Structures are given as structure tokens and as C-alpha cells.
Amino acid sequence: MEIGPIFRSMARNKIGVSLLLVEVGVTLAIVLNCAGMVFTQAKRLQRETGLDEGNIMIIQQRPFGAAYEEVSSRMQIINRDLSVIRAQPGVVSASVIEPLPLQGGGSSSITRPLGKTAKEGVRTPIYLSDIHFIETLGLELVAGRNFVPEDIPTDSGPAPINIIVTQDLADALFPNGNALGQPLNTGSEEYPDTIVGIVKHMFTPYGGSEMETRIVFFPTGNGDSGYITYLVRAEPKSYNALFTSLPDLILNQQPDRVVQTRTMHEIKIGGLLMERMMVKILLAVIVLLLFITGIGLAGMTAFAVARRTKQIGIRRALGAQKIDILRYFLLENAMVLGAGMVLGLAGGLLLNRLLVTAADVEPLPVSIITGCIATLVTSGLVATLLPALRSTRIEPAIATRTV
Amino acid sequence: MVVYYFRLALKSIRKSPVISSITVAAIALGIAVATTILSLRHVMGANPMPHKSEQLFNIRLDSWELESEFFGPPGEPPKHITYRDMRGLMRSDIPDYQTGIGKAAAFLFPDKESIRPFRADIRLCHSAFFPMFEVPFQYGGAWTKEMEEKRARVTVLSHDLNQQLFDGADSVGKSIRLGPENFTILGVLAPYRPTPQYYDVLNNSFGKVCDVFVPFDLILEERLAFNRRTQSDGFGYQELDGREAQITQGNMHWIQFWVQLTKPSQVQAYHQFVDDYSLEQKKLGLFPRPLNNRVTPMMEWLAFNEVSPPALNGMVIIGFLFLLVCALNLMGLLLGKFLAGANAVGVRRALGASKGTVFLQHIAECLLVGLAGGLLGAALTSKALRIIYNMSPPGFFHEGVFRMDLVMLGVALLLSLLASAVAGVYPAWRACNIQPAVQIKLQ
Numbered sequence: 071m072e073i074g075p076i077f078r079s080m081a082r083n084k085i086g087v088s089l090l091l092v093e094v095g096v097t098l099a100i101v102l103n104c105a106g107m108v109f110t111q112a113k114r115l116q117r118e119t120g121l122d123e124g125n126i127m128i129i130q131q132r133p134f135g136a137a138y139e140e141v142s143s144r145m146q147i148i149n150r151d152l153s154v155i156r157a158q159p160g161v162v163s164a165s166v167i168e169p170l171p172l173q174g175g176g177s178s179s180i181t182r183p184l185g186k187t188a189k190e191g192v193r194t195p196i197y198l199s200d201i202h203f204i205e206t207l208g209l210e211l212v213a214g215r216n217f218v219p220e221d222i223p224t225d226s227g228p229a230p231i232n233i234i235v236t237q238d239l240a241d242a243l244f245p246n247g248n249a250l251g252q253p254l255n256t257g258s259e260e261y262p263d264t265i266v267g268i269v270k271h272m273f274t275p276y277g278g279s280e281m282e283t284r285i286v287f288f289p290t291g292n293g294d295s296g297y298i299t300y301l302v303r304a305e306p307k308s309y310n311a312l313f314t315s316l317p318d319l320i321l322n323q324q325p326d327r328v329v330q331t332r333t334m335h336e337i338k339i340g341g342l343l344m345e346r347m348m349v350k351i352l353l354a355v356i357v358l359l360l361f362i363t364g365i366g367l368a369g370m371t372a373f374a375v376a377r378r379t380k381q382i383g384i385r386r387a388l389g390a391q392k393i394d395i396l397r398y399f400l401l402e403n404a405m406v407l408g409a410g411m412v413l414g415l416a417g418g419l420l421l422n423r424l425l426v427t428a429a430d431v432e433p434l435p436v437s438i439i440t441g442c443i444a445t446l447v448t449s450g451l452v453a454t455l456l457p458a459l460r461s462t463r464i465e466p467a468i469a470t471r472t473v
Numbered sequence: 474m475v476v477y478y479f480r481l482a483l484k485s486i487r488k489s490p491v492i493s494s495i496t497v498a499a500i501a502l503g504i505a506v507a508t509t510i511l512s513l514r515h516v517m518g519a520n521p522m523p524h525k526s527e528q529l530f531n532i533r534l535d536s537w538e539l540e541s542e543f544f545g546p547p548g549e550p551p552k553h554i555t556y557r558d559m560r561g562l563m564r565s566d567i568p569d570y571q572t573g574i575g576k577a578a579a580f581l582f583p584d585k586e587s588i589r590p591f592r593a594d595i596r597l598c599h600s601a602f603f604p605m606f607e608v609p610f611q612y613g614g615a616w617t618k619e620m621e622e623k624r625a626r627v628t629v630l631s632h633d634l635n636q637q638l639f640d641g642a643d644s645v646g647k648s649i650r651l652g653p654e655n656f657t658i659l660g661v662l663a664p665y666r667p668t669p670q671y672y673d674v675l676n677n678s679f680g681k682v683c684d685v686f687v688p689f690d691l692i693l694e695e696r697l698a699f700n701r702r703t704q705s706d707g708f709g710y711q712e713l714d715g716r717e718a719q720i721t722q723g724n725m726h727w728i729q730f731w732v733q734l735t736k737p738s739q740v741q742a743y744h745q746f747v748d749d750y751s752l753e754q755k756k757l758g759l760f761p762r763p764l765n766n767r768v769t770p771m772m773e774w775l776a777f778n779e780v781s782p783p784a785l786n787g788m789v790i791i792g793f794l795f796l797l798v799c800a801l802n803l804m805g806l807l808l809g810k811f812l813a814g815a816n817a818v819g820v821r822r823a824l825g826a827s828k829g830t831v832f833l834q835h836i837a838e839c840l841l842v843g844l845a846g847g848l849l850g851a852a853l854t855s856k857a858l859r860i861i862y863n864m865s866p867p868g869f870f871h872e873g874v875f876r877m878d879l880v881m882l883g884v885a886l887l888l889s890l891l892a893s894a895v896a897g898v899y900p901a902w903r904a905c906n907i908q909p910a911v912q913i914k915l916q
Contacts, residue, residue, distance in 0.1 A: 085899065086808060093801040100794050107787070134580040134590045180542050188541040257541075258710055328589070340866050347864055348784065358502055359795060365495060366802035373809030421794075425787045 076402050090370055091410050094450065097363045098414025099421050101442050104352045104359075106422060106434045111345040111352075119172060119338065120236075120272035122208025122303060125162070126334040127313050128170065129155075129300040129320070133327040148298060151320045155300065158319070160308025163205040165301050166290070168198045171207070172334065174275045174341030181256045181286060183243055191255075192242045193281045194235075195274055198290040204234075204269060206303045212237060214250045214267035221266070221289040231288060234267040239284035256286065263288075275341040301334075360446070364453035371399055372457035375464075382461055383468030392462040399458035400451060407450045411443050475837075482838035489810065496806045497845045500893055503799025504850025508877070508885040509857040510785070510792035515881060516874050517679070518781035521667045525607070525733075526771040528569075529671075530740070532730045534558050534751060535765035541708045543726070550765045551706060552675055552778075553726040560721070561750055563599075567743045568732035570605035572598050573689050574672050575728050577699040581684070582650040583638055593634070593651065595699060596673075596683035597692050603629075603660075605733050606672060611635075613645035613660035621688035629660040629686040651685065652697050666873055669780045671771055672731060676703050678780050679870045693717045703727045732768075744768055796892060803842070804896040811835055811904040818904055819912025831905040839897025840890060847889030851882050 080087045138144045148166060155164045169176040182191030197203075201217035204210075214234070221232040233254070240249035253262035269287075276282045304312045317329040339346060375382070382395055418434070425431040486493040520526050535550035536558055537543050543551045554562075559573045575597035582590045602608065603615040612635075616627045628649065635644055648655040662682070669678045692699050695716045705727035713719045734740045747766045754760040769777065811818075818831055826834075855877045862875035877885075 086805070089801055089805050089808070093798055093805070096794055096798050096801070100791055100798070103787075104791060107784075132580075132592050134582075178544060191542065193542075193544065257708075259540075328591075343866055343869070344782070347861065350864065351788070351861070355506060355791065355795060358506060359798060362499055362502055362799055362802055365499060366798075366805050369492075369495065369802075369806045369809060373813060376813060421790070425790070428783065428786050428790070431784075431787055 072398050072401060073405070076398070076405060080402075080405075086370070087406060090367070090406050091413060093363060093366055094407055094410025094446070095413030095417055097359055098411055098442065098446055099417035100359055101356055101446060102414070102418035102434060102439060103421050103425060103431070104356050105438050105442050107425075107431055108349050108352045108356075109435065109438055110432045111349045114275070114278070114345055115342055115349065117273050118271065119274070120207075120209055120270065121171065121334065123172075123334045123338060125306055125309060126207070126301055126303050127309070127316075128332045128334060128337060129302060129316060129329060130332065131298050131300075131320075131327045131329045133298070137324065137326065144298075147324050150323055152300065154319060154323060155302055155316060158312060158316070160305045160312055162303040162305060163202050164303070165200045165202045165206040166198075167203065167206075167299055167301050168290070170299055170337060171197065171272075171274050172338040172341045174343070176274065176276065178276070178281065179256055179286075181239070181243065181254055184253050184255055184259065184262055186255070192239065192284055193279075194239055194284045194286045195276055195281060196286055196288060198288050201289060203287060203301075204267075206301050207272070208303060209272060210270040212268055212270045214265070216267060217289045223289070230261050231263045232266040233263045233289075234269060234287045235265055236272050236283060236285045237268055237270055239286060240265065240268050242280075242284055360449050363446075364449055367403060367450055367453040368457050371403065371454045372460070374402075375399070375457055375461040378461075379464055379468060382464045383466055386464065386466035395461050395464070396458055399454060399461060403450065403454040403458075404447075407447050411447065414446075415439070415443070478834050478837040479841065481834050482841045485814070485838055486841060492806065492810050493842070496803055496810070496842050497849060499799055499802050499806065500843060500846030500889055500896075501849035501853060503796040503892065504847055504885050504889045505853035505857060507792040507796040507888065508850065508854045508881055509861075510788045511884065512854060512858060512877050512881045513861075513874075514781060514785050514789050515878075516668060517785065519668060520772060521669060521671050522606070522771065526671075528733050528735050529605070529771040530732050530734055530743075531767075531769045531771065531774040532562060532732060532747065533767040533769070534562075534747065534760075535762050536724075536726075536751075536754065536760050537762060538708050538724075539761045543706050543708070545706075548765075549777075550767055551726045552729075553703075553705065554728050554730050555724060555726050556720050556728060557722060558750075558754075559728050559730055561754070562730060562732075562747070565743070565746050565750075567734070567739055567746055569735055569739075570601035570733040571731065572600075572602040572605060573728045573730050574598055574602075575689060575692060575701065576673065576676050576683065576703045577692055578702045579652040579697065579699050585638065588637070593685055594681075594683040594702070595651070596686045597689045597699075598686060599689050601733075602672075602686070605731070606667070609663040609665055611661045611663040612643045613658070616659055616688055621690065624688065624690050624694065626654055626656045626691070627659050627688065628656040629662065630658055631682050631684050631686075632662050632664045633681070634684040635661045649685070651687075652699070654697060656685075656687065666871055668871070668873055669775060671775060673729060674775060674778045674780050675729060678778075679874050681871050693720055701727065734768075740768065796888065800892040800896045803893060804899060807839065807842075807897055807900040808903060811900045812907075814904070815907045816912050818907045819909045822907065822909035823913055828905040831907075832901050835901035835904045836894065836897055839893045839901065842897075843890040843893030844886070846893060847886040850889055851877065851885040854881070854885060 137147065152164050155161055177196045178193055179196050180188055180191040181194050182188065201219060204216050217234065223229055223231055243249060244252060249265050250268060252265050254265060256263050271283065272285050273283050274285065302316065313331050317331055321329055385395065422431065422434050426433060522529065533550040533552065534554050536555060537551060545552055563571060577595040577597055578592050579595060580590050581593040600615050600618050600621055611632060615629060616625065620627055630644065635641060638649065644658050644661060646658065648657050665682055691697055692701065693716060705725050707725040709724055711723055713722055732743065734743055747768060748764055751760050751764050751766055821831060858875040858877060862870065862872060
């Protein structure tokens with residue numbers, strides 16, 4: 071094998087080789103950490119929300135007429151809208167909801183079993199919705215029951231209310247698994263609320279903490295705020311038609327409002343926007359970096375080929391096959407890449423330690439490390455292949471010509 | 474002499490267009506990645522009031538009950554204060570200026586037929602807001618303390634809204650309809666975009682300024698029924714009748730409170746005042762927790778709220794390492810290129826050029842590559858910032874966050890020249906050490 075001669079020729083070109091070595095090493099260090107950050111964010115982006123996202127649309131309205139100012143007449147409008155929407159063919163279910171799920175943040179509160187202190191409580195996002203919400207969101211009820219009309223509180227004063235929670239919240243509050251039917255302090259000890267149902271899973275972005283899957287639903291009859299948001303779940307084949315027809319339909323019921331439909335997907339993207347931007351920027355950095363390092367390797371090989379033209383000619387004249395020449399360059403670069411990987415791995419792990427403290431980055435998983443090394447070695451060898459192929463075209467006759 | 478070196482360099486660059494454009498592109502990419510990230514960090518971490526930030530303080534009080542916990546890091550008081558505490562704090566005459574900061578929304582009914590009624594963002598603040606934050610006016614001015622106490626229906630419009638409603642004309646004295654009532658326009662702002670929007674980082678750090686500014690207490694008016702649109706956190710259930718009572722006596726924490734304290738003695742006195750206020754409240758049976766009040770200087774407040782996200786610091790490190798890779802790359806390419814031109818160097822040396830001359834001639838070429846790379850890199854940066862801006866949701870950031878300013882253009886050029894000069898030193902040194910005799914013999 072040529073390892074011996076390659077090594078000796080490298081030893082005579084220490085600076086050139088160490089340049090490449092450091093370049094490849096730093097590249098790996100950066101790629102590792104970018105990939106690590108992408109991995110951390112992608113885990114969040116790909117989390118199951120538990121919702122039937124693809125089939126839900128949001129109808130947001132901004133009323134400006136006098137009819138909306140009074141609570142009872144607003145209630146009438148809302149109920150009429152919802153019954154009209156529900157009667158449309160292709161609509162699976164429709165609900166009011168406050169605030170909008172998946173938008174990032176919302177409204178939250180501390181919940182705790184009776185007799186516990188606030189410090190022992192659990193922070194949970196709160197949603198107010200109607201008795202149809204499980205079907206509208208596409209959640210799965212795993213214990214207890216859905217809301218019934220009697221669950222809706224009749225006035226806004228404090229009263230014991232029946233609530234539905236996610237499994238994660240039930241487990242956090244009652245680790246023994248006996249959450250169903252338990253009274254819960256969601257703000258007042260005198261008027262405890264009761265868990266009547268448990269849904270399997272829901273995730274809503276809320277700053278990245280555990281609370282994102284510990285969710286509580288309160289029954290409500292109205293949207294008491296300035297915005298009134300309807301969620302509509304449609305059958306897949308009717309989704310697009312309903313998306314365009316529903317705004318006009320409810321505007322015909324009652325004008326004096328701006329009505330806009332949005333997809334749940336749009337909302338979700340908005341809720342995880344920073345994460346998405348970050349992933350895109352990091353991926354761009356990785357691609358550009360591989361490109362740059364590729365150019366570097368290709369360039370160095372091209373120069374090496376040019377410099378050694380005569381020697382290659384001599385080798386060919388002495389009987390070396392084309393493949394031997396090619397192998398020489400590939401092997402040379404593979405050795406540099408290999409050494410660079412060792413250097414880069416050390417540097418990458420060091421940089422990771424630094425970022426864990428400076429920028430809330432997670433430690434690197436092994437799968438990412440092996441993936442990055444494989445990608446970098448492959449792209450490095452591909453980059454050498456192009457100029458190295460040129461070396462095989464050097465004629466043995468060159469050797470006799472220029473001495 | 475220098476001109477001649479650069480002419481030589483230009484000639485050498487033209488002679489090998491492929492290699493030269495690769496070297497320029499390589500350094501330009503490095504500059505683009507590093508300055509794009511630096512530019513974001515530069516804007517998001519900027520001090521929006523450099524001459525005054527040390528005199529501006531955000532005030533927080535721990536007025537929470539014992540039974541529950543507020544949303545926020547442990548050990549810190551809540552990020553907002555209540556309306557009741559804002560009134561209490563405003564009794565002090567220690568600060569030069571003080572203002573509450575709130576945000577609301579209401580329907581604005583334009584006179585113009587062409588514009589449909591729309592929901593306008595309302596900034597709730599006190600008259601001191603304008604002089605304290607040095608808000609620039611194009612026409613008119615702010616309201617007075619008397620107007621604010623009488624809850625006069627007066628307003629100051631943002632520059633953008635005045636463009637939209639009055640085509641940028643002087644609209645002072647005219648009125649706009651907000652919800653059910655007419656508001657007299659007292660002033661119109663000149664273009665104004667504090668970045669970050671330091672007085673309200675809790676609701677909107679990098680978005681536009683609100684459309685209209687109105688006296689804070691108008692939020693109390695039942696008839697106007699402005700919709701509060703801020704983050705908020707509250708405790709307990711209170712039986713309170715009417716909007717005014719709910720806001721003035723409620724436990725809802727939703728107001729950011731700012732004071733201007735110019736002299737160190739004022740700062741000291743104000744700390745004392747805030748603690749005295751809490752003790753006084755304790756006597757009334759409120760503020761059951763241990764004293765935990767904060768008078769936070771502006772820049773500390775921005776850092777505490779992570780206005781510039783910590784992940785961005787990690788990105789800056791990565792950006793610079795990226796540039797390092799590009800510089801190493803450039804070094805390799807230059808080394809190859811210069812050694813390939815060994816013949817010409819040999820001839821020049823044989824004809825009497827000194828080592829130093831050859832060295833400088835090669836460095837000149839590096840600087841030219843650096844200059845071109847810097848300019849191209851700056852153009853790419855500006856493009857990349859544009860792309861990132863387009864990826865962000867409408868209204869979340871204002872455009873200015875993603876614009877490259879002159880400082881960053883200078884940084885890009887400087888970084889590029891520096892990187893290519895440093896990368897060029899070794900290759901140029903190797904080039905000037907080429908043995909003329911050997912090269913000429915090889916010809």
C-alpha cells in the first residue's frame with residue numbers, strides 16, 4: 071500500500087496538510103453543533119400535537135357593529151353561526167375556543183389537588199371551549215366523559231366547574247393514576263373544579279417547558295373577548311371548498327365584521343416560528359459549510375495534481391494503472407479527512423460544552439455524531455474525486471517530455 | 474508603487490478567472506454568514522437609547538398573594554404591576570418622569586370611504602411618556618397632565634397611521650373615531666421605531682409602534698370599552714362591579730412601569746420609596762410576601778427578558794468559526810495559486826525584485842480578493858437578511874430589524890480584508906521565498 075509514501079510526502083508539506091486538517095476539523099466541529107441544534111429544534115417541531123391539524127380551519131372574526139357589544143346578542147350571533155356551520159355538508163364539528171391552540175403561548179394558571187400549596191401545583195395552559203371541542207380538535211377521550219350541556223356555567227361568578235384535562239396533567243397532579251373524579255384547585259380552594267374526563271394527548275407550544283402537554287379545558291358557552299374564534303373540522307374532501315365558502319356564509323347571517331379563515335397548519339407554524347427560522351438558518355449554514363470545505367479539498371487536490379504531473383507521468387510509465395493513481399489521491403485525502411475527523415470530534419464536543427452553557431443547547435447524541443462524520447467524509451471524498459479523476463488522464467509520455 | 478502592485482494583482486486575478494472567482498466566492502460566503510448573524514445580534518442586542526438608558530428604570534413589585542404562584546422565574550417579582558400599584562407609585566415626585574405602559578385595541582372608523590373599519594393598536598401611556606422616551610413629533614405634541622386627569626378624548630397618531638388616514642398631512646385638531654367616540658388629534662409622530670421597543674418588550678420587542686397613543690386612564694371608561702391586549706397574570710377571584718372597579722382594584726398584573734431617575738441620589742431615594750410603599754401596603758393587609766422590589770436599569774431589563782435570544786450568542790460563535798473555515802480555505806487556495814505561479818516569480822526575482830517586493834505584490838492580490846469578497850459578502854448578507862425577514866410572520870418584526878446598517882457594512886469589509894490579509898501572509902511568504910535559480914532552470 072501507499073500509506074508509507076503518502077505519509078512521508080505529507081511530512082514534507084506540513085503546513086499545507088495541517089491547513090486542510092484544521093479546516094476539516096473546524097468544519098466537523100461546526101456541522102456537529104449545528105446539526106445538534108437542528109435536532110433539538112426539530113424534535114419540538116415534529117411533536118405530535120394530538121390534533122387533527124390537517125383538517126381543522128380557523129375562522130377569526132373582528133366584529134365592529136353595535137350588535138356585538140351586548141353579551142346576549144353576541145351569544146345569539148355565535149350560536150346561529152355555529153349551527154349554520156355545523157349544518158354544512160362536510161363539516162365534522164365546530165366549536166368556539168379561547169385562546170387559539172398551537173399559536174404559541176396563551177393563557178395559563180396553576181392547578182393543584184386540594185390542600186396542596188401553590189408551589190406544589192402544576193402550571194397548565196387553559197382553554198375555554200364548548201361541549202364539542204374533543205371532536206372538533208380530534209382529541210381522544212381515554213377516561214371519563216365529554217362535556218354535556220349542563221357543564222356550561224350559567225353566570226360568570228365562581229362556581230365548581232367540571233373540567234377535562236390531558237393525561238399528562240392528570241399524571242402530574244395525581245401520580246397514582248386516580249385523577250378522574252378528583253376535585254382540583256384551579257384558582258380557588260372554596261370552589262374546587264372536578265375532573266370529569268381525560269384526553270390522551272395534546273401539545274401546544276408554550277415557551278418550551280413541561281406545561282406544553284399539561285392542558286386543562288373549561289366548558290364555556292361564549293367567546294367573551296373581542297376576538298371570536300371558531301374552529302371547524304372538516305372532512306378532507308370538503309376542506310378546500312368550506313375554507314372559501316364559510317366566511318361568506320356567516321357574513322350573510324350578520325354583516326359588520328371582518329371574517330378570515332386560516333388553516334391550523336398556518337397557526338402551528340406561527341407558534342413555532344422561531345424554531346423554524348432557526349432550523350432553516352442552521353441547515354443553510356451546514357450546506358454552505360460542506361460546499362466551502364468541498365471547494366477547499368477539490369482545490370488542494372487540483373493543485374497537487376498539477377504539481378505532481380511529472381511524477382504521475384513517471385509512475386504511469388513505470389507501469390502504474392490509472393486506478394492506482396486515483397487510489398493514491400483518494401487515500402491521501404481520506405487520511406487527511408480521518409485525522410481531521412478526530413480533531414473535529416474533539417473540537418466539536420468542546421464547542422458543544424461551551425454552547426450548552428452559553429446558548430441552552432442540548433448535549434450531542436451519538437446518532438448525530440456518526441451521521442455528521444459519515445456525511446462529511448463522503449462529501450470530502452466526492453470533492454476529491456473530480457480533480458483526482460483528472461490525474462488519471464495524465465499520459466505516461468509526459469514523463470519523457472519535460473525532464 | 475502601490476498602484477503598480479495593485480495593477481499587477483489585478484492582472485494576476487484576470488489571468489486565472491476560475492480560481493480567482495472561487496477564492497472571492499469562498500471568502501464572500503464566510504463574510505455573509507458571519508455578518509448576517511452578527512447583524513441580527515447587533516440589532517437585537519442594541520441599546521436603543523444610548524445617551525439615556527442609564528437613567529431609565531423599570532419598576533417591579535411583589536404584590537402577589539401567598540396562596541398561589543405567578544408565571545415567571547422563581548425569586549423574581551412579577552414582570553408587570555397592577556393598576557392600583559401604578560397609582561400608588563405615581564404619588565412619588567422623585568422621578569423626573571414616570572409612565573405606565575399598557576396596550577389595548579379598539580375599532581377605528583376612518584372617514585375615508587376607501588378604508589374599512591379596522592382594529593387599531595392603542596398604546597396606553599401617561600403624558601411623560603413622550604419627553605421621557607424622547608419620542609419625535611412631526612406635528613403638534615403630547616397631551617397635558619390636566620387632560621389626562623380629566624380623561625379627555627385626545628390622541629397622538631403614529632406616522633404610519635397619519636399617512637394612511639390623512640395622506641401625511643398635518644392632522645392636528647382633526648379627530649378620529651375610536652369605538653363609539655371621537656378623539657381629537659393633538660400630535661403626529663415623526664417616523665419612530667425604537668429597536669428593540671424597550672418600553673414594551675413584554676408584548677412586542679421588535680414590531681411596529683402602536684397606531685394611536687391615548688391617556689392611560691381611558692382604559693377605565695366603560696363606554697369606550699378598549700380591549701386590553703397585553704400579557705397579564707392575576708390571582709384570586711374578586712367580586713367587583715364595573716370596568717373601573719375591576720381595573721383599579723383588581724389583582725390583574727398587566728402594566729409595565731417606567732421612571733426616569735437622573736441623579737444617583739434619586740435612584741437611592743426611589744429604591745427607598747418603593748420599599749416604603751410596599752411596607753405601607755402591608756399595613757393595609759396587602760403585599761403578604763417578603764419585600765421583593767426591583768428598580769431595574771433599562772439595559773439590564775432587556776437582558777433579563779432575553780430580548781436578544783441566548784441561542785443567537787451560540788450562532789455568533791458558529792458564524793465566526795464558519796469564517797475561520799473560509800479563511801483557511803482561502804489560505805489553501807492562495808497557496809496553491811501562488812506556488813503555481815512560481816515561474817513568473819522566479820523571473821521577477823531574477824530581474825531584481827526583492828523578496829519584500831514580491832511579498833507585498835502577493836499581499837496586494839490578497840487584499841483585492843478580500844475587498845471583492847467583502848463587497849460580495851455584504852450584498853449576500855443584505856439578501857440573506859431579506860430572506861429571513863420574509864420568513865417571519867407579518868407584524869412580528871419590523872423591517873428595520875433585518876436591514877444592514879453602515880456599521881455592519883464596515884464590519885463586513887473590515888472582516889473580509891483582515892481575513893484575506895491574514896490568510897495571505899503564509900502563501901505570500903512562500904511565494905517570495907521561491908528560488909529564482911531553480912525556477913529559471915526548469916523553464
